[in-house]
Amino acid sequence: MKALVKTQTGPGNLELQDRADPTPGPGEVVFRVGATGICGTDLHIQDDEYVVVPPVIIGHETAGTIVAIGDGVTGLSLGDRVTAQTTISTCGSCSFCESGLLNLCPQRRWLGGHVDGGFAGYVRVPAANILLLPPHVTIEAGALTEPLACCVHGIMEVIGMHRDGWHPPFTVVSGPGPIGLLCAQVARAAGSVVIILGTGADASRFALARELGFQDLIDVTRENVADVIREHTGGLGVDVAIEAAGAPSSLDGCLSLANRRGTVLQIGLYGRPAPVSVDVLVLKEITLRGTFSSTPSSWITAIGLMGSGHVNTLPLVTQVRPLEDWSAGFDAARAKGEGKIVLTP
Ligand SMILES: [Zn+2]
Ligand SMILES: [Zn+2]
Structure with missing residues:
Protein backbone atom coordinates (compact mmCIF):
# COMPACT_ATOMS: atom_id res chain seq x y z
CA MET A 1 0.00 0.00 0.00
CA LYS A 2 0.98 3.64 -0.40
CA ALA A 3 1.47 5.48 2.89
CA LEU A 4 2.46 9.01 3.93
CA VAL A 5 5.41 8.58 6.27
CA LYS A 6 7.19 11.04 8.57
CA THR A 7 10.61 9.56 7.87
CA GLN A 8 12.64 11.35 10.55
CA THR A 9 12.45 14.36 12.84
CA GLY A 10 13.06 17.80 11.34
CA PRO A 11 11.04 20.12 9.11
CA GLY A 12 9.45 18.33 6.15
CA ASN A 13 10.59 14.71 5.94
CA LEU A 14 7.17 13.56 4.75
CA GLU A 15 7.28 11.01 1.98
CA LEU A 16 4.82 8.77 0.16
CA GLN A 17 6.28 5.26 0.54
CA ASP A 18 5.34 1.69 -0.34
CA ARG A 19 4.53 -0.28 2.81
CA ALA A 20 3.33 -3.84 3.34
CA ASP A 21 -0.43 -4.15 3.96
CA PRO A 22 -0.95 -4.68 7.73
CA THR A 23 -2.44 -7.91 9.09
CA PRO A 24 -4.27 -8.02 12.40
CA GLY A 25 -2.72 -9.66 15.45
CA PRO A 26 -4.86 -11.11 18.25
CA GLY A 27 -7.39 -8.54 19.45
CA GLU A 28 -6.82 -6.29 16.44
CA VAL A 29 -8.66 -5.39 13.27
CA VAL A 30 -7.59 -3.92 9.94
CA PHE A 31 -9.82 -1.52 8.05
CA ARG A 32 -9.52 -0.28 4.49
CA VAL A 33 -9.22 3.50 4.70
CA GLY A 34 -12.04 5.37 2.96
CA ALA A 35 -11.05 8.87 4.05
CA THR A 36 -8.54 10.54 6.36
CA GLY A 37 -8.75 14.22 7.24
CA ILE A 38 -5.83 16.64 7.19
CA CYS A 39 -5.60 18.19 10.67
CA GLY A 40 -3.74 21.26 11.86
CA THR A 41 -1.65 18.84 13.91
CA ASP A 42 -0.48 17.16 10.69
CA LEU A 43 0.77 20.55 9.48
CA HIS A 44 2.62 21.00 12.79
CA ILE A 45 4.12 17.53 12.31
CA GLN A 46 5.22 18.57 8.83
CA ASP A 47 6.84 21.69 10.34
CA ASP A 48 8.46 19.68 13.16
CA GLU A 49 6.49 21.65 15.74
CA TYR A 50 4.74 18.59 17.16
CA VAL A 51 6.61 15.56 18.44
CA VAL A 52 6.00 12.18 16.82
CA VAL A 53 8.14 9.05 16.73
CA PRO A 54 9.34 8.46 13.17
CA PRO A 55 9.32 6.55 10.98
CA VAL A 56 5.54 6.56 11.30
CA ILE A 57 2.57 6.76 8.94
CA ILE A 58 0.73 9.91 9.99
CA GLY A 59 -3.03 10.69 9.84
CA HIS A 60 -5.39 10.33 12.80
CA GLU A 61 -8.81 11.44 11.51
CA THR A 62 -9.68 8.27 9.69
CA ALA A 63 -12.61 6.03 8.78
CA GLY A 64 -13.11 3.00 6.59
CA THR A 65 -14.40 -0.53 6.23
CA ILE A 66 -13.21 -3.57 8.21
CA VAL A 67 -11.42 -6.08 5.97
CA ALA A 68 -9.63 -8.36 8.47
CA ILE A 69 -10.32 -9.43 12.05
CA GLY A 70 -7.76 -10.93 14.44
CA ASP A 71 -8.21 -13.83 16.86
CA GLY A 72 -10.35 -13.21 19.89
CA VAL A 73 -12.23 -10.23 18.49
CA THR A 74 -15.97 -10.35 19.00
CA GLY A 75 -18.79 -8.01 18.04
CA LEU A 76 -17.25 -6.75 14.79
CA SER A 77 -17.80 -8.03 11.27
CA LEU A 78 -16.12 -7.74 7.91
CA GLY A 79 -17.64 -4.81 6.03
CA ASP A 80 -18.46 -2.80 9.17
CA ARG A 81 -18.09 0.94 8.55
CA VAL A 82 -15.91 2.25 11.33
CA THR A 83 -13.65 4.90 12.77
CA ALA A 84 -10.91 4.48 15.37
CA GLN A 85 -10.15 6.21 18.64
CA THR A 86 -6.64 7.60 18.45
CA THR A 87 -5.27 6.65 21.88
CA ILE A 88 -3.69 3.27 21.15
CA SER A 89 -2.09 2.57 24.52
CA THR A 90 -1.49 4.18 27.91
CA CYS A 91 0.19 3.15 31.16
CA GLY A 92 -3.16 2.11 32.62
CA SER A 93 -2.21 3.03 36.18
CA CYS A 94 -1.62 6.80 36.46
CA SER A 95 -4.27 9.09 37.95
CA PHE A 96 -5.31 10.25 34.46
CA CYS A 97 -5.77 6.70 33.21
CA GLU A 98 -7.75 5.87 36.33
CA SER A 99 -10.13 8.78 35.78
CA GLY A 100 -10.66 8.11 32.06
CA LEU A 101 -8.48 11.01 30.89
CA LEU A 102 -6.37 8.79 28.62
CA ASN A 103 -5.46 11.90 26.58
CA LEU A 104 -3.29 13.09 29.49
CA CYS A 105 -1.41 9.88 30.31
CA PRO A 106 2.34 10.65 30.02
CA GLN A 107 2.81 7.24 28.35
CA ARG A 108 0.07 7.78 25.77
CA ARG A 109 0.84 6.38 22.33
CA TRP A 110 -1.44 7.58 19.56
CA LEU A 111 -2.49 6.72 16.04
CA GLY A 112 -0.56 8.71 13.45
CA GLY A 113 2.10 9.81 15.95
CA HIS A 114 3.57 6.67 17.57
CA VAL A 115 1.57 4.02 15.74
CA ASP A 116 0.97 3.88 11.97
CA GLY A 117 -2.07 5.98 11.08
CA GLY A 118 -4.60 6.75 8.38
CA PHE A 119 -2.80 8.34 5.44
CA ALA A 120 -2.48 4.86 3.95
CA GLY A 121 -4.48 2.14 2.25
CA TYR A 122 -5.11 0.19 5.45
CA VAL A 123 -4.93 0.79 9.20
CA ARG A 124 -4.42 -1.74 11.99
CA VAL A 125 -5.81 -0.89 15.43
CA PRO A 126 -6.87 -2.71 18.60
CA ALA A 127 -10.50 -3.78 18.24
CA ALA A 128 -11.25 -1.87 21.46
CA ASN A 129 -10.50 1.36 19.58
CA ILE A 130 -13.13 0.74 16.92
CA LEU A 131 -16.45 2.60 16.86
CA LEU A 132 -19.21 1.82 14.37
CA LEU A 133 -20.45 4.74 12.27
CA PRO A 134 -24.18 5.45 12.48
CA PRO A 135 -26.00 4.15 9.36
CA HIS A 136 -26.54 7.51 7.64
CA VAL A 137 -23.04 8.86 8.39
CA THR A 138 -20.84 8.45 5.31
CA ILE A 139 -17.20 7.34 5.61
CA GLU A 140 -16.05 10.86 4.66
CA ALA A 141 -18.26 12.39 7.34
CA GLY A 142 -17.12 9.67 9.75
CA ALA A 143 -13.47 10.66 9.30
CA LEU A 144 -14.38 13.80 11.23
CA THR A 145 -15.38 11.85 14.34
CA GLU A 146 -11.90 12.49 15.78
CA PRO A 147 -11.95 16.30 15.56
CA LEU A 148 -15.56 16.23 16.73
CA ALA A 149 -14.56 14.16 19.77
CA CYS A 150 -11.84 16.75 20.52
CA THR A 291 -8.17 21.26 25.86
CA PHE A 292 -6.12 18.47 24.35
CA SER A 293 -7.22 15.60 22.16
CA SER A 294 -10.11 13.39 23.25
CA THR A 295 -11.26 10.82 25.78
CA PRO A 296 -13.13 7.53 25.23
CA SER A 297 -16.30 9.16 26.61
CA SER A 298 -16.05 12.09 24.19
CA TRP A 299 -15.89 9.65 21.23
CA ILE A 300 -19.11 8.00 22.34
CA THR A 301 -20.81 11.40 22.67
CA ALA A 302 -19.44 12.40 19.24
CA ILE A 303 -20.92 9.29 17.62
CA GLY A 304 -24.22 10.03 19.38
CA LEU A 305 -24.28 13.65 18.18
CA MET A 306 -23.70 12.53 14.58
CA GLY A 307 -26.21 9.69 14.83
CA SER A 308 -28.92 11.94 16.24
CA GLY A 309 -28.29 14.65 13.64
CA HIS A 310 -27.29 17.28 16.21
CA VAL A 311 -23.95 17.54 14.46
CA ASN A 312 -23.54 17.25 10.70
CA THR A 313 -19.92 16.80 9.65
CA LEU A 314 -20.41 16.07 5.95
CA PRO A 315 -20.81 19.69 4.73
CA LEU A 316 -17.45 20.44 6.39
CA VAL A 317 -15.66 18.16 3.92
CA THR A 318 -15.02 20.57 1.04
CA GLN A 319 -12.18 18.72 -0.75
CA VAL A 320 -11.56 15.05 -1.36
CA ARG A 321 -8.15 14.35 -2.86
CA PRO A 322 -6.25 11.17 -3.69
CA LEU A 323 -3.50 10.31 -1.20
CA GLU A 324 -0.92 10.90 -3.96
CA ASP A 325 -2.01 14.57 -3.87
CA TRP A 326 -1.17 14.90 -0.17
CA SER A 327 1.26 17.77 -0.69
CA ALA A 328 -1.28 19.97 -2.50
CA GLY A 329 -3.84 18.97 0.13
CA PHE A 330 -1.53 20.05 2.95
CA ASP A 331 -0.88 23.37 1.16
CA ALA A 332 -4.63 23.94 0.78
CA ALA A 333 -5.20 23.15 4.47
CA ARG A 334 -2.45 25.61 5.36
CA ALA A 335 -4.09 28.33 3.23
CA LYS A 336 -7.14 28.08 5.57
CA GLY A 337 -9.81 29.04 3.01
CA GLU A 338 -11.35 25.56 2.92
CA GLY A 339 -13.39 23.36 5.19
CA LYS A 340 -11.91 19.93 5.94
CA ILE A 341 -9.72 18.38 3.28
CA VAL A 342 -9.70 14.58 3.28
CA LEU A 343 -7.32 12.25 1.49
CA THR A 344 -8.51 8.98 0.07
CA PRO A 345 -6.13 6.13 -0.88
ZN1 LIG B 1 -6.52 16.25 14.66
ZN1 LIG C 1 -1.53 6.56 32.42
Missing part, protein backbone atom coordinates in the same frame (compact mmCIF):
# COMPACT_ATOMS: atom_id res chain seq x y z
CA CYS A 151 -14.47 19.53 20.44
CA VAL A 152 -16.85 17.50 22.62
CA HIS A 153 -14.07 16.90 25.13
CA GLY A 154 -13.21 20.60 25.33
CA ILE A 155 -16.73 21.98 25.43
CA MET A 156 -18.61 19.34 27.39
CA GLU A 157 -15.91 17.71 29.50
CA VAL A 158 -13.28 20.41 30.13
CA ILE A 159 -15.51 23.48 30.58
CA GLY A 160 -18.55 21.41 31.46
CA MET A 161 -21.16 22.73 29.05
CA HIS A 162 -24.24 20.49 29.16
CA ARG A 163 -23.15 18.92 32.45
CA ASP A 164 -25.96 19.16 35.02
CA GLY A 165 -27.94 21.07 32.40
CA TRP A 166 -25.57 24.05 32.48
CA HIS A 167 -24.90 26.03 29.34
CA PRO A 168 -24.22 29.71 28.75
CA PRO A 169 -27.02 31.53 26.88
CA PHE A 170 -24.47 32.72 24.31
CA THR A 171 -21.15 31.32 23.14
CA VAL A 172 -18.65 32.90 20.77
CA VAL A 173 -16.60 30.70 18.46
CA SER A 174 -13.64 32.56 16.99
CA GLY A 175 -12.54 30.98 13.70
CA PRO A 176 -14.98 29.32 11.27
CA GLY A 177 -12.63 26.56 10.12
CA PRO A 178 -13.51 22.88 10.52
CA ILE A 179 -12.75 22.88 14.28
CA GLY A 180 -14.69 26.11 14.79
CA LEU A 181 -17.74 24.82 12.94
CA LEU A 182 -17.63 21.56 14.90
CA CYS A 183 -17.33 23.48 18.18
CA ALA A 184 -20.22 25.69 17.12
CA GLN A 185 -22.42 22.65 16.51
CA VAL A 186 -21.45 21.06 19.84
CA ALA A 187 -22.15 24.26 21.79
CA ARG A 188 -25.49 24.60 20.00
CA ALA A 189 -26.33 20.98 20.81
CA ALA A 190 -25.52 21.79 24.45
CA GLY A 191 -28.16 24.54 24.36
CA SER A 192 -26.16 27.71 23.71
CA VAL A 193 -26.81 30.28 21.01
CA VAL A 194 -23.59 30.52 18.99
CA ILE A 195 -22.03 33.60 17.46
CA ILE A 196 -19.20 32.90 15.00
CA LEU A 197 -16.32 35.29 14.37
CA GLY A 198 -14.21 35.31 11.22
CA THR A 199 -12.24 37.63 8.98
CA GLY A 200 -12.62 38.92 5.45
CA ALA A 201 -10.84 35.77 4.23
CA ASP A 202 -13.60 33.54 5.64
CA ALA A 203 -16.38 34.22 3.11
CA SER A 204 -16.69 30.59 1.98
CA ARG A 205 -16.46 29.33 5.56
CA PHE A 206 -19.22 31.75 6.58
CA ALA A 207 -21.32 30.31 3.75
CA LEU A 208 -20.70 26.88 5.23
CA ALA A 209 -21.73 28.17 8.66
CA ARG A 210 -24.97 29.49 7.17
CA GLU A 211 -25.59 26.12 5.53
CA LEU A 212 -25.27 24.58 9.00
CA GLY A 213 -27.91 26.98 10.31
CA PHE A 214 -25.78 29.62 12.02
CA GLN A 215 -27.08 33.16 11.53
CA ASP A 216 -24.92 35.25 13.85
CA LEU A 217 -21.69 35.66 11.88
CA ILE A 218 -19.39 38.59 12.48
CA ASP A 219 -16.50 39.73 10.28
CA VAL A 220 -14.06 41.11 12.87
CA THR A 221 -12.20 43.11 10.20
CA ARG A 222 -15.32 45.06 9.22
CA GLU A 223 -17.57 45.35 12.23
CA ASN A 224 -17.17 46.57 15.79
CA VAL A 225 -17.40 43.17 17.41
CA ALA A 226 -18.18 44.33 20.94
CA ASP A 227 -21.10 46.44 19.69
CA VAL A 228 -22.51 43.72 17.48
CA ILE A 229 -22.26 41.13 20.26
CA ARG A 230 -24.01 43.44 22.70
CA GLU A 231 -26.77 43.79 20.12
CA HIS A 232 -26.99 40.04 19.36
CA THR A 233 -27.12 39.08 23.03
CA GLY A 234 -29.50 41.77 24.25
CA GLY A 235 -26.68 43.21 26.36
CA LEU A 236 -25.88 39.91 28.11
CA GLY A 237 -22.54 39.38 26.36
CA VAL A 238 -20.87 35.99 26.20
CA ASP A 239 -19.78 33.82 29.12
CA VAL A 240 -17.84 31.41 26.91
CA ALA A 241 -15.50 32.20 24.00
CA ILE A 242 -13.84 29.38 22.10
CA GLU A 243 -10.55 30.14 20.32
CA ALA A 244 -10.60 27.88 17.28
CA ALA A 245 -8.55 29.89 14.79
CA GLY A 246 -5.14 29.07 16.22
CA ALA A 247 -4.09 32.71 15.98
CA PRO A 248 -2.89 35.03 18.79
CA SER A 249 -5.16 37.84 17.56
CA SER A 250 -8.12 35.50 17.88
CA LEU A 251 -7.16 34.60 21.44
CA ASP A 252 -6.84 38.27 22.29
CA GLY A 253 -10.27 38.85 20.77
CA CYS A 254 -11.75 36.05 22.89
CA LEU A 255 -10.20 37.46 26.07
CA SER A 256 -11.52 40.94 25.39
CA LEU A 257 -15.01 39.72 24.42
CA ALA A 258 -15.64 37.28 27.24
CA ASN A 259 -17.71 38.56 30.14
CA ARG A 260 -16.23 39.07 33.59
CA ARG A 261 -15.81 35.64 35.22
CA GLY A 262 -16.19 34.20 31.72
CA THR A 263 -14.29 31.25 30.25
CA VAL A 264 -12.02 31.16 27.21
CA LEU A 265 -11.37 27.71 25.76
CA GLN A 266 -8.18 27.29 23.72
CA ILE A 267 -8.54 24.36 21.32
CA GLY A 268 -5.89 24.91 18.63
CA LEU A 269 -2.10 24.69 18.82
CA TYR A 270 0.10 27.61 17.82
CA GLY A 271 3.41 25.82 17.53
CA ARG A 272 5.14 28.81 19.17
CA PRO A 273 4.67 31.21 22.11
CA ALA A 274 1.83 33.71 21.73
CA PRO A 275 1.44 37.14 23.32
CA VAL A 276 -1.62 37.26 25.59
CA SER A 277 -3.27 40.21 27.35
CA VAL A 278 -2.66 38.91 30.84
CA ASP A 279 -4.09 42.08 32.38
CA VAL A 280 -7.47 41.41 30.78
CA LEU A 281 -7.36 37.91 32.23
CA VAL A 282 -6.74 39.35 35.68
CA LEU A 283 -9.08 42.34 35.57
CA LYS A 284 -12.05 40.25 34.44
CA GLU A 285 -11.18 37.11 36.43
CA ILE A 286 -11.34 35.09 33.24
CA THR A 287 -10.72 31.36 33.26
CA LEU A 288 -8.47 30.32 30.37
CA ARG A 289 -8.70 26.59 29.74
CA GLY A 290 -6.76 24.44 27.32
